[in-house]
Amino acid sequence: MLPLLAASLIAVEAPRQQSLHGLACPEAVRQQLDELYRWQVQRMDQPEPPATQFTSQRDRFTPALFNLLLQARELTPKRDGRHLDFDVFSNTQARTFGAVVTGCSAAQGNSIEAAVDVQFGLGSRASDIPRQLLYTLKCDSAGHWQIAEITYRNEREFQLTAYLESLLNPTP
Template identity: 55%
Template sequence: MLSLLATSLIAVAVPAADRACPKGVIDQIDGLYQWHVKPFDGNEDPDKAFSSQRQRFTPSLFKLLLEARQLTPARDGRFLDFDVFSNTQVATYGAKVTGCSAEKGNSIQAEVAVDVGLRGQSSGTPQRLLYGLNNSKGGWRINNITYLDAKVFELRSFLQKLVHPTP
């Protein structure tokens, strides 16, 4: 009951994405998903391929993502078991930025609808994600992702617990 209440309160606290997004925000998210849905060359090192996206993230979030991607169940007893760019374990086919909240200082939140499905077919129900971006050094960088469907949670805090578990 408490988790349902907490989820409801978090969902209410998420600002409405009722404004157009700055071009730089759309470019970062669109570019990420263009890379993400591109067929993977089995000869390419997955970590090296992911490193090509470094400029889209704040340094601290990118570091957490790299560390989490390198965890293995056999060695670490834990691992990243879902696609962080869709909050699913199925294929991602694309994404669309649907709006942004009002810019506050150097940050903005962009709501994204992610098209997912199985066996080459969209489920028809997009996953809703809220990207938190910071504008520093002249460009927007992804600083966090909040997953809005089912159990609402944030990527950054999840990764911190996954990468640096407390005994």
């Protein structure tokens, strides 16, 4: 009886941690985020010249968010007195090892929210606790999903757009 019980326990998949965004994501949304993080990990392994590395991802973002990101990436401490001091795809200053889309939920109209756990770390060791990001994607008129917003959910929750706008247009 024990071998039968043990065999049945091995065959049963352990339940996944319940996510607030537990709906299955459309394949196009999952693919968009998977490809973004594939690029991100490759970028960590083989850095490209700054001029070409980010612009290759233009179509993944809404024009408004892409333009904010592009402007923020051009800031320098010497010239502007400020700069984008963290990686927007991990909310860290560390290396990205990978990411997993953990679920989706419908937002408003033609948009969807996708929860993503990002594995990051220093050197060759990933942290045991992933960074939690929430991507808001919008479906454009051609049916393509584009990233419209990133919300960072770990220590202090904040949204990328508001952060970039304040970085680019600081109030005295």
